[in-house]
Amino acid sequence: MRLQDIKVQLEAEQVAGSPRPELEIKEACAADLMSDVLASARPGSLLLTGLTHPQAVRVAALASLAAVVFVQGKEPLRDTLVAAEESGLPLFVTQLSLFESCGRLYQAGLRG
Amino acid sequence: MRSRGAGTRTQLTKLEELLRELRVEEVMTRRLVSVSGDFTMAQVKELLRKHRISGVPVLEGEALVGVVSIEDVTRALEQGEMGAKVRDRMSREVITVFADEPAVEAVKRFAHTKVGRLPVLDRGGKVVGILTPGDPVGRAFRVMDLRYREQEQQRWQQKGLGLEDLLGEGASLVLRFRVQGEDFAGAGKASVQAKRVLGRLGLDPGAVRRATIAAYEAEMNLIIHTRGGELTLEATPHSVVVEAVDKGPGIVDVEQALQPGFSTAPEWVCEMGFGAGMGLNNIQSCADEFEIESEVGRGTRVRAVVHLSQSGRKDRLNR
Amino acid sequence: MKLIEIAQRLGLKVEAGVDHLENEVRGGYAGDLLSCVMARAKTGDLWVTVQRHPNIVAVAVLVGLAGIVVTEGGNIEPATLERAEQEGIPILVSSASAFRVVGELWDLGIRGE
Known part of the structure; x- marks a missing residue:
């Protein structure tokens, strides 16, 4: 699934990072605990999280993830935007809950 | 001029x-x-x-x-x-x-x-x-910088140069970071920086990922549990050694601390998505060699070694 | 949909609250930040989380959740299970990831916000 399609499915808005609409993504990881992300997310996955702290972006960069989506319309902190810009990691915000986001993306063919 | x-x-x-x-x-x-x-x-x-x-x-x-x-x-x-x-x-x-x-x-x-x-x-x-x-x-400059980094990394990887070619036989590269206790805002910066540097050197990406994830968990432990300490990553042609050393308070029962899910982190840490009692386990599962020593009142030393893949052997990207 | 049907369809292992599987599941909530669950989850939701801490039971009681699905298998602390039995909160375990579990719940027609 392309990053662009994910954006449409989640009615999300990109708020920071490089635009990479054509980026192909196959897997997603839904988590708020960063150790969980580090332990279980595979490189190239999409991270769906409710944690809007800069740590979410740093962890995603460390785990070589493809992009991050903040759920439930949570506004990223300023430091978080800066961290995303620095690493180039595409960062999105959706109004949908984590549950609804996972459901829609699973339905659309993403796995995790 | x-x-x-x-x-x-x-x-x-x-x-x-x-x-x-x-x-x-x-x-x-x-x-x-x-x-x-x-x-x-x-x-x-x-x-x-x-x-x-x-x-x-x-x-x-x-x-x-x-x-x-x-x-x-x-x-x-x-x-x-x-x-x-x-x-x-x-x-x-x-x-x-x-x-x-x-x-x-x-x-x-x-x-x-x-x-x-x-x-x-x-x-x-x-x-x-x-x-x-x-x-x-401003943003064009940032894109230029990102691309330059990627190209540089690719150049190294294409040439197939190892750290040995860069540093010479027997030399190693040491990255040393001071980590402040309870500095939650800056947490993770050291590890992200280390990943960037090691990545630019063209080291095997899977190994760099494992080493810097271990470094990150160690860095978080310093911030959550200690008065601060030192995080070092030493890259040699064969391995990356991650070491975190602090001066206290030390771990009462190391065996127990290594149990998945065991945590002594305060509530505020948990609410920020940390302190789930998985840190040391994550370090362990990322490392090819793992050591921990601790003495109450004196401090803790955690050491994790990640072997770099030899040419021809693919690193276990997914652990 | 009743919790027992979901447990059967998803192959979930019942670790606590076996007497409460008739609970009606009205919706779903996923997340690991306890304060967010308290703020956002609704009565009758089935909560999907990787947290295993005894506090998850307290949260479930306070919100009036239909049950908890703990993801990624593994062992749940005995203290958590004990408390769940006392409070009558069903705890079900899946070896799959949260993303996958939610995906499968969605397939069954369970929705979030």
Whole structure:
């Protein structure tokens, strides 16, 4: 699934990072605990999280993830935007809950 | 002097090329603050202050009808008309740019018109973002930097050079970071920085990932549990050694601390998505060799070694 | 949909609250930040989380959740299970990831916000 399609499915808005609409993504990881992300997310996955702290972006960069989506319309902190810009990691915000986001993306063919 | 001049010129040409290549939507700010015509100038002033911006587009529904700026607010203030509606004080002649135009068009528009901001429209006329004069060039430089890093990394990888070729036999590269206890805002910066450096050296990406994840968990432990300490990553041609050393308080029962899910982290840490009792386990599962020593009152030393894959052997990317 | 049907369809292992599987599941909530669950989850939701801490039971009681699905298998602390039995909160375990579990719940028609 392309990053662009994910954006449409989640009615999300990109708020920071490089635009990479054509980026192909196959897997997603839904988590708020960063150790969980580090332990279980595979490189190239999409991270769906409710944690809007800069740590979410740093962890995603460390785990070589493809992009991050903040759920439930949570506004990223300023430091978080800066961290995303620095690493180039595409960062999105959706109004949908984590549950609804996972459901829609699973339905659309993403796995995790 | 001559070489410096030539260098600057190359940079400029690259920048020009990039500004032609990048589209406006790639350099604009997407988070859009806007007002309706019904806002008072006093409300606009508050909004500008809160977001630290110098002007906002005025929308009626989805249609762009004007722009109101800090100059308009200042004028209203001088005239004692802060209660006036935006509709009556905004500039109606708005210069805009389309999202799919090359960024260089925005640069030209700024140069020719001297406006402080350009609302960005999609081809349907909907406002999708905003540009300020520094945006196109600033972001182009950042893209240039990111690309340069990627290219440099690729060059190293293509050449198949190891750290040995870079440093010479027997040498190693040590990255040393001071980590402050309870510095939650800066947490993880050291590990991210280490990943960038080790990645640029062209080391095996899977091994770098494992080593820096281990480093991150160790860094978090220093921040959550200790008064601070030192995090080092030592890269040799064969391995990356991660070590975290602190001066206390030390771990009462190391066996117990190694149990998945065991945590002594305070509640505030848990609410920020940490302290799930998985840190040491994550370090262990990332490492090919793992050691921990701790003494209550003296401190803790955690050491994790990640072997670099030899040529031909793929690293276990997914652990 | 009743919790027992979901447990059967998804192959979830019941670790606590076996007497409460008739609970009606009205919706779903996913997340690991306890304060967010308290703020956002609704009565009758089935909560999907990787947290295993005894506090998850307290949260479930306070919100009035239909049950908890703990993801990624593994062992749940005895203290958590004990508390769940006392409070009558069903705890079900899946070896799959949260993303996958939610996906499968969605397939069954369970929705979030």
